[in-house]
Amino acid sequence: MALKVVAGFLKKGDRFLLVKRPVNKKRGGLWEFPGGKVENGETLESAIKRELEEELGIKPKVKKLLGKTNYKYPEGEIELFLFEIESEEEPFLKEALELRWVNFEEVKELELCPADKKLLENIKRDL
Numbered sequence: 791m792a793l794k795v796v797a798g799f800l801k802k803g804d805r806f807l808l809v810k811r812p813v814n815k816k817r818g819g820l821w822e823f824p825g826g827k828v829e830n831g832e833t834l835e836s837a838i839k840r841e842l843e844e845e846l847g848i849k850p851k852v853k854k855l856l857g858k859t860n861y862k863y864p865e866g867e868i869e870l871f872l873f874e875i876e877s878e879e880e881p882f883l884k885e886a887l888e889l890r891w892v893n894f895e896e897v898k899e900l901e902l903c904p905a906d907k908k909l910l911e912n913i914k915r916d917l
């Protein structure tokens with residue numbers, strides 16, 4: 791069974807938030823949406839709230855599911871759910887290396903986790 795991963799899409803004007811993965815993790819140094827693995831017994835919504843609080847120090851409002859994709863990495867398959875997030879608070883870095891607000895042009899310059907590239911293409915049409 792695929793590992794469930796939740797991620798947040800936070801918008802500021804025409805830009806959205808990406809974080810850089812810590813170098814000591816799988817796909818270290820690549821960019822991704824903030825988030826992480828769903829833990830046992832958690833709903834997707836409670837998982838994304840927990841992850842964003844842990845990673846960015848915000849208490850987010852979860853608006854809706856923007857998209858979902860499955861991706862097979864060498865170590866196994868993930869099922870990635872991307873939620874539209876609203877937050878009054880400014881995110882700050884707790885775990886990731888770096889954060890950056892980018893638009894759909896600027897994101898082309900960054901190396902993303904492969905699953906995210908696929909997901910971005912899918913949601914771009916609907917935004």
Ligand SMILES: Nc1nc2c([nH]c(=O)n2[C@@H]2O[C@H](COP(=O)(O)OP(=O)(O)OP(=O)(O)O)[C@@H](O)[C@H]2O)c(=O)[nH]1
Nearest residue numbers: 795797816817822823824825826827868870903905906
């Ligand atoms: N958080 C996050 N993970 C992603 C994204 N895209 C993507 O392929 N992944 C993959 O999903 C998996 C889960 O990620 P994670 O390492 O952030 O999860 P976590 O913080 O709960 O992990 P840990 O508790 O082991 O440190 C990783 O294999 C990661 O590469 C994304 O946009 N956000």
